[in-house]
Amino acid sequence: MLDYGKTLLSIRDLSVRFATYQGLARVLEKVCLDIKSGEILGLVGETGCGKSVLARSVLRIIPSPPGKIAAGTISYQGEDLLQISETRMRQVRGNRISMIFQEPMSSLNPVFSVGNQMREVIRLHQQVSKKEATRIALDMLRQVQMPDPAAVLGKFPHELSGGMRQRVMIAMELSCGPDLLLADEPTTALDVTVQGQVLAILRRLAGEKGVSVLFITHDMGVVAQICDRVAVMYAGQMVEVAEVKELFSAPAHPYTRGLISAIPGAEGEKGAEHLYSIPGVVPGLIDPPEGCRYHPRCEKKRAVCTEQTPVMVKLHADHDVACHCCGPSREEGRP
């Protein structure tokens, strides 16, 4: 898995704005991210940092109004997803790029049976008969290790448990053989034991089918468990992207370090009782801090941090960071 494929999807300078009653919220600010073929890329950050909006922007399904993609490009197979027509975009959604959501309770339509909903998606993107669609759906349910898949097809969402519903979602979203699966905290709402099962299924299927996964979570433990690379976001900005072992062993950005120290029982030193927490609060996105948005909470803050937005620079082969204080240029930067 560590032989990195070529870039599948490339996000450049993506900015998203939301109109709110208080003013214009700058929810994403010049975000750059590459997703490679066949990898599981973790996307972490605190609640409200723009992870979900990033994933939804890829599919152009942010609620609009109030949301608006203000600038940037998302290139996928030689096309800019932000420029293609809505009709063309619909052929991408659920087919080439699909998405599963956090709430298994409400992500399936309560008044249609599981089979009905799965068949609808399959037949939307593949020219197959109803019978063939049922066969594909059954096959997919088997692949997510659903017990008694034939019966599940006839059931309504409320008759299934949360874990089963999430498996249905995975089966449905992988049924058209997508290149990329956007998984927005798919296990957060599940019980811990079920969480493990669903993660295992997701990881195995992604490997088997060669699907790239953008795995959004705020759980660093889950990241360590299934991801190949990790991207860290803070308040609408991308702060660090690295190979997973590298990130845990040598985090560069002060925010990433804070995140890792905040994991209970994280590598080493401090006693189990002492849980680290990053001082300060997440800034509002309507009038965010100038320059690096993390600077009000940063221990290493310097004058430049409050003035200039740091750009993503390569630390080494698989480690990028956006920080004035810890980039490779830090030696030159010193007076």
Place this chain on the structure above:
Amino acid sequence: MRILRYILRRLLYVLPVLLGVTILVFFISHAIPGDPAQMIAGPKASRQAVEEIRRSHGLDKPLPIQYLRFVSGLVQGDLGRSIRNHRPVVEDLKDFLPATLELTLAAMILCLGVGIPLGILAAVKRNKLTDHLTRVFSVFGVSTPVFWLGLMLLLLFYRNLGWLPGSGRLDIMVQPPPQFTGMYTLDALLAGQWATFANALWHIILPAFCLSYVYLAIITRIVRSSMIGVLGQDFITTARANGLSEAIIVLKHAFKNSLIPTVTITGLSFGELMGGAILTETIFAWPGMGKYVVDSVNYLDFPGIMGFTLMVSLVYVLVNLTVDVIYAFLNPTIRY
């Protein structure tokens, strides 16, 4: 199977309600007014006649006995005799029922046919001009006195423009179609009498529109608000992420969900429609049960009024029972 059990439970629940309905009607007709015998005999009857009626109707017996007699009469389809024409009230109601049914059904079709699309449109175009216009339209709807609206429609479309007929179910020169359902439009269609059908349709337009307006406003409102609620749900985002077109999302995924509250309100507001029928039929001289009861009121014909009340309540309860059954089919999450 589960649905069957659900229907059975609803039926069991309806029985005590129906019993309560008979008790209430009994109390209204036997207990509230000063003297029921005087009521039946009419205001001008002699004392002897009143006493005669008191004995022959068993009104000198204790109330519980009277109630039992009342109910056993009901079970046999006996609603008493009209004071006006001395015919059994049941017979009268039977004669007038089809006209009322035709009018309410026409109004219902109009309501659902216009109200649902309008509500969906308002929800999709939320806070746009269409939505605001729909809101004005429905506020006027729930605030307009039906009888006044009827008069205004007559004034405009009959008196001033002369586009539509102002009263009755057919022109005087037109023969009613052969009686089958008693609904002229339907009967004319069944008999293949196109001219009669056109004439009957012509006559029903104004009263049906008048009757439907209040109800239309209610339906539009509930469809709009439930559609707005459903369109904000997660599964709609899922549907979008799966590449479904906006039309399918709105008309299939969202609409089927919003039908659930809509159906309930449709049943509950059916009462408005029946209350409205009383006024509409009076204005448009539509020979239905509503006009019959207003005539009864003017004559203080109590058996007529009470028979109508009981009948309407029965229809109302049954409509809501049907609605509950439809609800059970629409809503898979219902608990049995």
Place this chain on the structure above:
Amino acid sequence: MDAAFTSRHPRLRELLLTLKILSRNPSAVAGALIIGIMAFMGFSADLLAPFDPIRINLSERLNPPGWGHLFGTDEMGRDILSRVMHGARISLRIGFMVVAAAGMTGSFIGAAAGFLGGRIDNLIMRVMDVVLSFPPLVLAMALAAAMGPSLNNAIMAVAFVMVPKFARIVRGEALAVKEMPYIAAARVSGAKNFWIIFNHILPNCMNSVVVLATLTLGETILIAASLSFIGLGAQPPAPEWGAMISVGRKFVMDQWWYATFPGLFILFTVIGFNILGDALRDVLDPRIRR
């Protein structure tokens, strides 16, 4: 009122806040304005109305609207504008009396049902279900007919029909409030059921009751006018709007103004209550606020 005073009276503070929010809501202001105008017209009709609403003047029968009679005259030569103004008082009085009676009775019944629970609750709510299984206008008509055609009987009939609406909504809230810890605390400290209902349950339901009452006022005015129209409410020559339309109906083809103006007044009064009620619901109803 200074801040210190309002801070000592939290309910008053809440009321002032609500009024402030409402004053920024255009439909609430419009609704209140319409009702205000109607109320003003009704209560100062004796002073403002240009003519006596009852006195017959046969030399001026069925005059069309003009400078002498803005809304024209009726078949007895009475000024329709003056009658319509006096009618505002009748209709508002009917509305407020019905809503006060039904609101108080229904709220108490609902609070008792919800709070006491068990068999009493079951019985009360089944009775309410029975009342609700009649279309409102039909039941009101039957009751009014049985009691005899008069305005007071019509008021009682409509009030009876409206009781379950209040009972239902208050019962729902009472069920929720009942589970609150302070109710248990009140019980432990020896409070009687009655006391708890009046001091804890009912005050907590005030918001929804106010919203419902406003919307019901509109509905009541419509039903009462309908009853008068079919001859069961106010009796001529009382200048009640529905009764005026009932008579005016005979003249509608040639004297359009007779039935038109009273109807417009009903329409606008009811619109006033409906849009104010909708706005109140947006502001007060916790279920929507959430």
